[in-house]
Amino acid sequence: MSEANKTEITAQNKCEFCINSKCCTYVTQKIDTPRSKLDFEHLLWQVSHLNVEIYQDSDGWFILFQSKCAHLLADRKCAVYDRRPYICEDYSNDYCEYDSPAEESFKLHFKTYDELRTYCLKRFKRWVK
Ligand code: SF4
Ligand code: SF4
Numbered sequence: 001m002s003e004a005n006k007t008e009i010t011a012q013n014k015c016e017f018c019i020n021s022k023c024c025t026y027v028t029q030k031i032d033t034p035r036s037k038l039d040f041e042h043l044l045w046q047v048s049h050l051n052v053e054i055y056q057d058s059d060g061w062f063i064l065f066q067s068k069c070a071h072l073l074a075d076r077k078c079a080v081y082d083r084r085p086y087i088c089e090d091y092s093n094d095y096c097e098y099d100s101p102a103e104e105s106f107k108l109h110f111k112t113y114d115e116l117r118t119y120c121l122k123r124f125k126r127w128v129k
Contacts, residue, residue, distance in 0.1 A: 014093050015076065022097040024072045024088075027065045034061060037127070040120050048113045056108040 009017060031054075034040050047054050051066040071079040078084055103109060110116040121127050 011093055014096075014098055018076070018098045021072055021076045022101075023091060023093075024069045024078070025066065027067060028062045030059070031061050031063050037120075037124055040116070040123075043110075044113055044116055044120070047110055047116050054108075054110045054116060055103075055106045057102075057105050058107070 007013070007017075015021070032039070034043055043054050046052055046063060053064040053066065055062055055064055069078075071084070073079050078088070108119070110119065
């Protein structure tokens with residue numbers, strides 16, 4: 001039985017059980033809804049880079065950088081906890097990615113150039129390349 005199964009998980013101790021400290025390992029940025037081939041060509045360039053992904057959820061389109069925060073320590077604590085950015089301070093773990101991966105709410109998710117290009121070929125009747 002894992003430690004997590006023996007101990008009641010509360011908002012106070014949940015982060016200690018979150019092995020990958022999921023919410024400290026990526027950055028997202030909302031982007032304009034892509035509509036034209038040119039827009040998607042731009043996304044194809046972005047998603048071609050390692051650890052860059054594109055997704056759409058109910059809030060719109062986002063670029064996602066899978067990149068661990070430099071302040072995340074080996075013991076999963078935050079090296080700048082007392083002066084952490086507001087977005088970190090404001091993030092509640094009441095119901096977070098430990099409970100439900102964010103990916104579950106994605107309508108579209110492209111992790112590679114090939115995945116996005118396949119989508120482009122379906123979306124646009126004529127895709128020149
Ligand atoms: S807030 Fe949630 S996702 Fe982030 S480290 Fe804590 S348990 Fe993990
Ligand atoms: S500053 Fe601290 S809380 Fe914020 S993402 Fe980095 S490690 Fe996590």
